[in-house]
Amino acid sequence: MTSHLLVGGAALLGLLVGSFLNVVVWRVPRGLSVVSPPSACSSCGHRVRAVDNVPVLSWLLLRGRCRDCSARISIRYPLVELGTAVLFAGTAAWAGPTWHLPVYLYLAAVAVALALIDVDVHRLPDAIVKPSYVVVAGLLVAASALEGDWQALLRAAVGAVALYVVYAALAVARPGGMGWGDVKLAGVLGMALAWHSWSALAVGAFAAFLLGGVVGVALMAVRRAGRGTAMPFGPYMLAGAALGLVVGVPTVQWYLGVALA
Structure with a gap:
């Protein structure tokens, strides 16, 4: 019962956080405050009423349109809210009622915002x-x-420095290939991954490049990208970190079992 309440509560929290993340994703890249002014329709400028700001439900009741001018409201808004809810629920189910659950819920929220931006x-x-x-x-x-x-905590400190240095070296070795935003994010992810385990750090770091490479090759295969096409790497770093946390330990155990057999 406790686990069900925890997951359900995390999902509800995720819906609310997802609604706020929609504001973050729109305003932060434009240098705008995420606090004021209140949310408004981008077409007519009318403020969004409180009753129309209920995650997912309001979008469905309004049929994806502004109450005042009937302009279409992107489906990405409810999808971000639902996606954040699912991510929060999954994080709670994975971590359980632990003291480190808050940090991974925070990282889940940050991951949604950074990936979209x-x-x-x-x-x-x-x-x-x-x-x-x-x-x-x-x-x-x-x-x-x-x-x-x-x-x-000692692992976390070492992991933050180690992953930051690796990404910084890549950024210096290949200017333009790795952004400094990626380098800064690497320190945060290295901290969280290493706190969990060395296995999570190793798998999370490797998975980022593996995912980026696979998607890059797939896009070139369907001619949606070329060798010189700039691709955002942040989403792969974040997805790789998630994989490192969830399957890092069993993956390393399996690999060592095969290698030492």
């Missing part, structure tokens, strides 16, 4: 990435203290 404008804004160092570090310190696992 990177796809839209090919940029990972400092306004999101830099504060994440403080938030993630603070939450991990609290988790280590409450769980009595200071060794995990």
Whole structure:
């Protein structure tokens, strides 16, 4: 019962956070405040009423149109809300009622925002990435203290520096191939992955390049991209990190079992 309540509560929280992330994804790349002014229709300028700001449900009741001018409201809004809810529920089911659940819920929210922004404008804004160092570090310190696992915190520090250095070296070695936004994000992800385990860090780091390479080859195969086509790498870093957390330990155990057999 407790696990069901936790997952259900996380899903509900995800719906609310997803609604806010829609604001973040639109405003942060444009240098606008995410607090004010209140949300308004981009076509007629009318403020969105509170009753029309209920995640997913309002979009369905309005049939995807503005109440005042009938302009279409992109389906991406409810999809982001639903996607965040599913991601939060999955994170809660994976982590369980632990002290480190908050940090991974935070990272799930940041992942949604950064992935969409990177796809839209090919940029990972400092306004999101830099504060994440403080938030993630603070939450991990609290988790280590409450769980009595200071060794995990040491791993987190080493992981943050290690992944940052690797990405920085790639950015210097191949200017234009790796953005500095990716480098900054690498430090945050390295911190969270290594706190969980070295296996999560190793698999998460490798999976990012594997996913990026597979998608890149697929796009070139269908002639949707060429060798010189710029591709946002942030989404692959975030997806790779998720894989590292979920399957990192069993993957490394399987690999070592095969290699040492």
